[in-house]
Structure formats: C-alpha cells, structure tokens
Amino acid sequence: MAYVAVEQITFRFSGRQPAVIDKLSFTVTRGEIVGVLGASGSGKSTLLRLIAGLEMPESGSISVDGRLLTNERVFLEPEQRGVGMVFQDYALFPNMTVADNIVFGLHKLKRSMRLLRLEQMMELVQMKEYAKRYPHELSGGQQQRVALARALAPQPSVLLMDEPFSSLDAHLKASIRSELRQILQKANITCLLVSHDQADIEAICDRVLRIQEYGRENEFEEIAVG
Amino acid sequence: MKITLLPRSAGRHVNGWTMTSVIGAAVVLLPILYVLACLFRPPNDNWSKVKQFLLTDYVLGSAKLVFFTGFFAAFIGVALAWLIAGYTFPLRNFFKWALVLPLAVPPYIAAYTYSSMTGYTGIIQATLRNRFDVALPPGTIEVMSDRGAIFILTLFLFPYIFMMTRVFLERQSASFIENARLLGHKPISVFFRVVLPLSRPAVMAGVMLVVFEVLSDYGVANYFGVQTVSTAIFQTWFGMYDVDSAMKMAAWLMIGVIGLFMIERWLRRSKRYASTTSRSHPLRPQRLKGLAAWGAAAFCTVIFLLAFAIPIAQLAAWSIQYGGKIWRSDFADLIANTIKGAGIGTAIILLIAIVSSRAARMFDSPFMQALSRMMSAGYSVPGAIVAIGVLAIFIELDGRLAPLYRAMGKDDGALVLSLSLAMLLTGYVIRFMATGYGALEAGYEKMPRVYSEASRTLGRSSLFTFLRVELPLIKGSLLSGFVLTFVEIIKELPLTLLLRPFNYDTLSTRAYQYATDERVFDAALPSLLLVMIGLVSVLILLRPERR
Numbered sequence: 001m002a003y004v005a006v007e008q009i010t011f012r013f014s015g016r017q018p019a020v021i022d023k024l025s026f027t028v029t030r031g032e033i034v035g036v037l038g039a040s041g042s043g044k045s046t047l048l049r050l051i052a053g054l055e056m057p058e059s060g061s062i063s064v065d066g067r068l069l070t071n072e073r074v075f076l077e078p079e080q081r082g083v084g085m086v087f088q089d090y091a092l093f094p095n096m097t098v099a100d101n102i103v104f105g106l107h108k109l110k111r112s113m114r115l116l117r118l119e120q121m122m123e124l125v126q127m128k129e130y131a132k133r134y135p136h137e138l139s140g141g142q143q144q145r146v147a148l149a150r151a152l153a154p155q156p157s158v159l160l161m162d163e164p165f166s167s168l169d170a171h172l173k174a175s176i177r178s179e180l181r182q183i184l185q186k187a188n189i190t191c192l193l194v195s196h197d198q199a200d201i202e203a204i205c206d207r208v209l210r211i212q213e214y215g216r217e218n219e220f221e222e223i224a225v226g
Numbered sequence: 227m228k229i230t231l232l233p234r235s236a237g238r239h240v241n242g243w244t245m246t247s248v249i250g251a252a253v254v255l256l257p258i259l260y261v262l263a264c265l266f267r268p269p270n271d272n273w274s275k276v277k278q279f280l281l282t283d284y285v286l287g288s289a290k291l292v293f294f295t296g297f298f299a300a301f302i303g304v305a306l307a308w309l310i311a312g313y314t315f316p317l318r319n320f321f322k323w324a325l326v327l328p329l330a331v332p333p334y335i336a337a338y339t340y341s342s343m344t345g346y347t348g349i350i351q352a353t354l355r356n357r358f359d360v361a362l363p364p365g366t367i368e369v370m371s372d373r374g375a376i377f378i379l380t381l382f383l384f385p386y387i388f389m390m391t392r393v394f395l396e397r398q399s400a401s402f403i404e405n406a407r408l409l410g411h412k413p414i415s416v417f418f419r420v421v422l423p424l425s426r427p428a429v430m431a432g433v434m435l436v437v438f439e440v441l442s443d444y445g446v447a448n449y450f451g452v453q454t455v456s457t458a459i460f461q462t463w464f465g466m467y468d469v470d471s472a473m474k475m476a477a478w479l480m481i482g483v484i485g486l487f488m489i490e491r492w493l494r495r496s497k498r499y500a501s502t503t504s505r506s507h508p509l510r511p512q513r514l515k516g517l518a519a520w521g522a523a524a525f526c527t528v529i530f531l532l533a534f535a536i537p538i539a540q541l542a543a544w545s546i547q548y549g550g551k552i553w554r555s556d557f558a559d560l561i562a563n564t565i566k567g568a569g570i571g572t573a574i575i576l577l578i579a580i581v582s583s584r585a586a587r588m589f590d591s592p593f594m595q596a597l598s599r600m601m602s603a604g605y606s607v608p609g610a611i612v613a614i615g616v617l618a619i620f621i622e623l624d625g626r627l628a629p630l631y632r633a634m635g636k637d638d639g640a641l642v643l644s645l646s647l648a649m650l651l652t653g654y655v656i657r658f659m660a661t662g663y664g665a666l667e668a669g670y671e672k673m674p675r676v677y678s679e680a681s682r683t684l685g686r687s688s689l690f691t692f693l694r695v696e697l698p699l700i701k702g703s704l705l706s707g708f709v710l711t712f713v714e715i716i717k718e719l720p721l722t723l724l725l726r727p728f729n730y731d732t733l734s735t736r737a738y739q740y741a742t743d744e745r746v747f748d749a750a751l752p753s754l755l756l757v758m759i760g761l762v763s764v765l766i767l768l769r770p771e772r773r
Contacts, residue, residue: 052683078682085683091676095698105684154685 002027003190004051004158009060011043011050020046023060026209026220028158030065033184033191035201038211044194045088047211048160051192052085053078064157084156088163090147092135098146099131105154121149124183140168141176148180152187159184161193165200177203244589247582251600254656257615258607262480264473273471276462281475287453288479291375292440298380299436302529303387304429308421309526311395312403314511315519321526322392323768326385328533330760332717332734333382334445335753338741339537340378341369341449349540375452381533383439387432389767394428395421400509434490434606441483442608444720445738455479459610460724473618476611483606538757544750551748560752564732567647567722568715571654572662575711576704578655579662584692587670598667605660609653609720616653616725620644650725654715662711669703670696706766713763717756 005027012019020043028034038044049055051062053069053076061071064083069076092101102121106114122128125145135143144164151159164180165173181204184191195201201208209220269277309315310322342348344367351367354360369377395403399421406420422429447454455475463472514522579601586598604612624631624641631640643649677699681691697704719734726735733752740749 052679054679054682077688078679079685079687081683082685083683085680087676087680089674089676091674091680093677093680093695104681105686107686150680150684 001029003030003032003065004028004192005061005063006047006051007061009047009050009062010058011046011055012058019058021050021057024211024220025060028190028192030190031188032207033181033193033205035205035208036192036194036211037198037201037208038194038196040196042211044196044211045162048085048162048192048194051158052083052160053081067157082154082157083160084151084154084158085160086144086147086151086162086164088166090135090143090167092143092146092150094135096134097131098127098133098135098138101135101146102150102153104150108154117153121153124152124186125149141172144168144176144180145183148183152189157190159187159189159191161191163195164193165195165197173200180204243581243585244594246578247585247594247597247601250578250582250659251597253578253652254604254659255600257612257619257652257656258480258603260619261473261476261611261615264470265477265481267470269474270468270470272466272468273474276468276471276475280458283453284455284458284475287372287447288441288455290372291379291443291447291452291454292437294376295379295383295440296433296437298376299384300387300429300433302380303384303432304391304422304425306384306388306526306529307391307395307425308417309522310511311392311399311509312421312511313514313522315514315522317523317526318511321530324530324534325526326389326764326768327530327761328382329385329767330764331382331534331537331757332445332719332760333378333439333443334449334719334738334741335541335749335756336382336537337369337375337378337446337449338746338749339540339753341374342746343537343540344369370450372450372452375446375450378446378450379436379440379443381529383436384533386435386439387429390428390432390435391425394425396509399424400507403509430490430493434486437486438483438606438608441479442610442720444609444723449742455482456608456610456720459614460720463614463724469614469618473614476614479608480611483608483611487606538754541750541754541757544747545754548747549751560731560733560736563730564716564734567650567654567730567732568712570647571651571658571715572708572712574651575655575659575662576666576708579659579666579707580704583663583666583670584696586667587675588688598663601663602660604656604658607657609657609718612653612656613721613724616649616656617644620649620652645727647727647730650722650727650730653721653725654718657718657721658711658714661714662707665703665707665710666700669700669707672703673699706769709766710763713759716759 007025008023009021009025010019010023011021024047036044036047046055050057051064051069056075057070059072062069064081068074069081069083092098093104096104099118099122103114103118106117109117118131122131125148127142127145127149130138130142130146135146138146144167165176168176177200184204193201193205198208211220306321306325310318310325344350346364351362354362368374402420402424403416406416411419442456443454444456444460446452447457448460456479459472459475459479462468462475513519582598582601586594620643621641624644627642628638628640631642632638636642673696677695678691681695682688686694716732717734719738722732722735723738726732731739733756737749737752737756740746740752
C-alpha cells in the first residue's frame with residue numbers, strides 16, 4: 001500500500017516561468033529507502049521541499065500514511081507535518097551544541113523522555129562523546145550524523161535527505177555510505193534520498209527513481225538496483 | 227490541528243508579520259503622500275507671491291549648493307579613493323580609515339566652528355594680527371556665504387563618495403586595471419580610461435547620498451544665511467506662519483527628489499559595470515616613490531586636517547576653556563532628553579524593521595519587495611518635508627480626535643498629539659527607518675535560510691523559530707542597527723528643532739541654539755560630545771573591513 005503518495009504535483013517558482021515539476025506522481029511503501037536521481041535543475045530538491053512544506057505546490061496532492069499534507073485547498077505548515085529533513089549543508093544551528101541541536105525538535109516530550117531520546121539518538125549515530133561540542137568543531141561526516149540524529153529524533157513519518165554526500169570529501173564517501181545505510185535500516189524509517197550521483201543512490205537505496213527532462217511533464221523512470 | 231481553508235495562499239500571507247510591515251510602510255509613506263497631495267489643492271494668495279518673487283532664488287540656491295558640493299565632493303572623494311586603493315605611500319593605512327572620520331562631524335557643527343575660527347576674532351585672523359602683524363582685508367576668508375556652505379558640505383560629506391568608490395576599486399577592479407597596465411597605459415590614462423568609467427556606479431551612488439544630504443541640510447544653510455528650498459520651507463512656516471505654502475514648497479522639493487532618483491536610475495539603466503565574474507581578486511596597490519609619495523601623503527593630510535583634525539582641536543580647546551560653566555546648568559537634563567528620545571525612537575524603528583525584514587524574507591513576493599523598498603524611502607526625503615508632513619498629519623489627527631478630547635474634559639481646539647513627543651518620534655521613524663531596516667536586511671541576507679527551514683521541519687512554530695534560531699544569529703546586525711540608528715537620531719537637527727515638544731532640548735538643538743545666539747564657545751562642549759557619539763557609528767561602518 002502507498003505510504004507516501006504524491007499525485008499530479010506541479011510547481012513553478014513564479015507565474016511566468018515554466019514548471020520545475022510538472023504533474024509528477026509516485027508512491028513509496030512503508031520502510032522503503034528510495035533514491036531520486038536527476039541532473040541539477042531537474043527539480044529533485046524542490047520535490048523534497050514540497051513534501052516538507054517549504055514550498056507550496058501549484059496543484060496536485062501529497063499525503064503520508066493516509067494523512068493529507070497538501071492539495072488545492074489544504075496546506076499544512078512544515079511544523080505540522082511530522083516530516084524529517086536532512087539539508088544539503090546540514091543546517092546545524094551554529095549557536096547550539098550537538099545535544100541542543102538534537103533535542104531541538106523534542107519539545108513535545110517530557111523532560112525525562114527527551115533525555116532518553118537524546119541518549120538513543122547519540123547512540124544510533126555514535127556521537128556520544130561529542131554532546132557538548134559545537135557544529136564548527138566537527139568534521140563533515142560527524143556533522144552529517146548529527147543532522148541525521150536531529151531529523152530522526154522526533155520520530156518523523158518519513159525522512160527526506162537532500163544530497164547527503166555533496167559536502168563530503170570523495171575519499172570518505174564509501175565508508176559514510178555504508179554507515180548511513182546501516183543507520184537508516186536500524187532506525188527502520190521510510191526515506192526519500194536525492195542525489196545527482198548514481199553510485200551514492202545504488203549503495204543505499206532499495207529502489208531508484210530517475211526524474212525526467214526539465215520543462216516537460218515529469219515522469220519517473222524506475223531503475224533496478226543492481 | 228489547524229487546517230487553513232480557502233484561499234490557501236492568502237491565509238498564509240496575511241499574518242502579524244506582513245501586517246506590521248504594511249503598517250510600517252504606511253507610517254513612512256503617509257506624511258510624504260500627504261505633502262504631495264497638497265499639489266492638487268488650490269493655492270492661497272501668499273503662495274502666488276512666494277512663487278513670483280522668492281521661489282526662483284530658493285531653487286537656484288539649492289541647485290547651486292547641490293551642484294557644486296556634488297562636484298567637489300566627487301572630485302575629492304574619487305581622487306582620494308584612487309590614491310588609497312591604487313598606491314602605497316607614507317601613512318596610507320592611517321588615511322584609509324581616517325578619511326572617513328569627517329562623517330562623524332555633523333556639518334552644522336563644522337559650520338559654526340569654521341565661521342568662528344575664520345572670523346575677525348577667530349584663531350586665524352587673531353594669530354596673523356598679533357604674531358605677524360598681518361591684517362587681512364575684510365572678506366578674504368569669509369565662510370558666511372554660499373561658497374562657505376559649499377566648502378563645509380564638501381569637506382564633511384565627501385567621505386560617502388570616498389568610502390564607496392574605494393571599496394569598489396579594491397574589490398572589483400583589479401583585473402581590469404592590471405590589464406590596462408599590461409597593455410601599456412600610463413597612470414593618468416589608466417585613471418581616465420579605466421578607473422573612472424568603471425567606478426561610475428559606485429561614485430554615482432556616493433554622489434546621490436551627498437545630494438540627498440545637501441537637499442536635506444538646514445543647519446549649514448540657515449547658519450550661513452544661504453537661501454535654499456529647505457530653509458525657505460522653514461521660513462515660510464515660522465516666519466510667515468503659512469503652513470500651506472510651506473507644504474506646497476515641500477511638495478515641489480519632493481518632486482525634485484523623485485526626479486533626481488529617476489534620473490539616477492535611468493543613467494544606470496543598462497550600465498552594469500560590476501564585475502562579470504565572482505572570482506575577482508583584490509587590487510594590489512603600486513608603490514609610489516619620492517615626490518609622488520610625499521605629494522600623495524600631503525594631499526591626504528591637508529584634507530584630513532581641514533575636514534577633521536583642525537575643527538575638532540578647536541572644539542576641544544573651546545570646551546576646555548569654557549566648558550566648566552556649561553556643566554552647572556541643565557546639562558544632565560539635556561543628556562537625559564537626548565538619550566530618551568533617541569532610545570525610544572530607535573526601539574520603535576528596530577521593532578518595525580525586524581518584523582518587516584523578516585516578513586520580506588519569509589514571503590519573497592513582488593509585493594513584499596516593493597514594501598521593503600518603501601521602508602527605506604524616508605532616508606532620501608529631506609527632513610523639511612518629513613517635518614511638515616508629520617506636523618500636518620498630527621494637526622489633522624488632533625482635529626479628528628477633538629470630540630474625544632472634549633469628553634476627557636479638555637478645552638475646545640486643544641492640541642494633544644501635536645504637542646507631544648509622539649510627533650517627534652514619528653518624524654524619527656520616517657527619516658531613519660532605512661538605517662535600521664538596512665542593517666537587519668543585511669543580517670538576514672547573511673543568514674542562510676536553511677536554519678529557519680530546519681527549525682520548521684523539526685516541528686517548531688514560526689514565532690519560536692524567530693526567537694530561538696534567527697534572533698541569536700542576527701544579533702550582531704541588530705546591535706549595529708541599533709547603534710547606527712541611535713547615533714543618527716542624536717545628531718539629527720532640523721526634525722528635532724521643528725517637531726519637538728515645548729521646552730524639549732537635546733544636545734543637538736542646544737548646541738545649535740548656542741551657536742545661532744553667537745555663543746559658539748558654549749556650543750563647543752555639546753558639539754564635541756556629538757562628534758564623539760558620531761565616531762562610534764563611523765567605527766561600526768568601518769568594522770566589516772577590519773575583519
């Protein structure tokens with residue numbers, strides 16, 4: 001059954017410009033890790049931003065786990081959606097420690113629960129000894145793990161990852177890829193991951209979708225993971 | 227769970243943030259529009275007399291001041307900018323920032339300082355007479371004239387052009403200038419064929435700032451008895467008690483300002499000289515040797531002495547000599563008033579500025595863009611126009627509120643709002659909104675959007691995101707916006723002079739009062755204090771470069 005359902009979604013930045021995403025539909029089943037491939041400018045980051053509620057679609061609908069997030073009438077603000085996102089440059093708050101960053105989204109939990117959850121997350125991404133550090137004191141790979149922990153902490157219904165490897169050195173990629181796959185599997189989360197690098201996606205994802213040419217009606221082409 | 231029903235995007239855009247921006251823009255625009263609207267009202271008898279006998283002189287006076295000040299300030303500003311950006315010579319690093327310091331001296335203070343120094347009993351003529359037995363023929367160094375006003379305004383406003391041109395040349399011009407040198411051009415030819423045309427947008431931006439300052443000037447022209455449209459507005463208002471004619475004049479001045487604005491836009495329309503690549507490297511200055519090096523240093527020294535060191539030394543000397551008796555009078559009240567007015571004004575400005583700069587950031591629509599440009603419009607509107615617009619609106623408001631006042635037991639025709647500090651504060655908000663707004667807009671531009679987005683996807687509300695994520699990240703800009711606005715308000719003269727409540731004096735009004743009462747020595751201490759306060763904001767302006 002479709003867990004994430006995107007139907008006929010259309011988006012353009014301003015009225016005069018051609019649509020970046022044009023009548024795109026696809027579904028993701030629960031627990032699946034799906035990769036989205038496409039050239040730069042093909043609208044793959046925009047797709048994630050639409051699901052997160054950071055952009056408003058012109059038409060079409062998005063729902064997750066049977067809950068409508070947006071259509072022509074309804075628009076849930078990002079904070080009402082329960083969708084987690086890891087940004088391209090991680091966007092860790094520079095004025096907060098690792099621990100403060102991770103508990104930032106846990107405001108609905110009681111204090112004791114919050115600390116427990118923090119503990120679990122630090123364990124999951126193996127960053128326990130870095131709780132008191134500030135983001136600028138961490139390496140790129142460590143920052144990515146903190147960003148992942150922060151996004152997973154509030155137990156989102158779906159995790160969105162925008163070019164998770166673009167700010168990492170090439171020689172670190174291989175180890176971080178397998179690490180990320182392990183974490184995602186352990187967290188047992190439905191995940192949509194965007195990249196321009198087919199190798200990244202094939203190493204992590206169960207299924208790959210390739211976004212088609214810019215400027216025409218978009219379609220997803222399914223690619224088997226080898 | 228809140229679900230916004232029809233229409234989706236309207237519900238998203240109408241909220242506290244955008245409403246506050248609209249109110250802020252309305253406060254800035256309303257008095258200006260009110261003044262402009264009076265063009266469509268039938269003129270009174272006085273206006274035809276003013277128009278027939280006086281207006282031409284006023285307009286010519288303003289035009290002359292604007293033209294010559296603009297020209298000389300551009301000449302000095304560009305010459306110094308090119309010297310300092312393009313060459314090294316003795317004391318260059320000192321002049322690099324020292325030549326911006328004249329901006330800390332309000333021109334009206336420079337005006338009465340210079341006029342006393344050059345007067346018959348002033349230090350220059352007295353020294354010549356007593357030490358060297360030289361008597362200058364009267365009028366040899368007379369600054370109480372339109373030439374004097376041009377001299378003062380040029381010396382104390384040129385740093386705008388200097389600063390903008392120098393920064394542009396240092397950052398953007400390197401590859402072009404180096405190429406011209408490689409292609410065998412001599413320094414003079416490099417300057418006229420490459421440097422000058424390239425830096426035209428920066429020079430023009432600086433010149434426009436100077437022009438708006440000159441048009442807005444009241445203190446210098448009034449002190450020197452030079453007829454300009456700004457002084458004429460005040461004279462018609464307070465000399466002839468003819469607010470309608472004063473407003474008509476303000477409206478025509480406003481048309482002139484709008485015209486200038488459009489001419490400048492038109493001149494720049496297709497000439498985008500800014501570097502086409504973002505990978506521009508800083509310009510490496512060439513070393514000057516021998517006579518050229520000392521000549522450059524001498525030129526900078528002369529300007530620095532005239533535009534800063536000499537008048538400040540004179541003010542300091544007077545303060546030490548005569549400052550004692552000032553302290554005894556109501557000086558503490560004066561300082562308290564100054565800080566109170568500037569503090570409240572700055573707080574209101576920053577509150578509106580922070581909300582609307584955030585709204586402009588959140589909703590990147592053409593409407594919000596237009597709104598944010600309107601917020602900054604007040605800065606180019608001369609103080610005289612702001613003053614008369616605010617006064618007219620407050621009197622109108624008092625008229626409308628008369629039934630309420632009567633119900634509160636006041637006399638018929640009582641003026642409440644237009645005799646209160648609120649009127650002056652409104653004037654400050656209009657005139658200096660741009661300063662606060664500019665600082666916060668820059669702060670938001672430097673802060674990546676993703677921080678706010680990350681907070682929202684983590685389930686935090688827009689307000690919480692603002693308070694806990696954005697505010698800590700823009701607090702530097704907030705602080706510099708506060709200081710810059712605060713200092714501008716403290717230095718401000720014409721608005722305060724005209725819109726203040728009865729018996730409300732600040733450092734600037736008192737200093738100016740002393741000076742116009744021929745008590746320049748008494749004016750020295752408050753003036754020196756004002757310059758010190760002004761230095762704080764100049765240092766903030768210079769700060770980003772030292773990083």
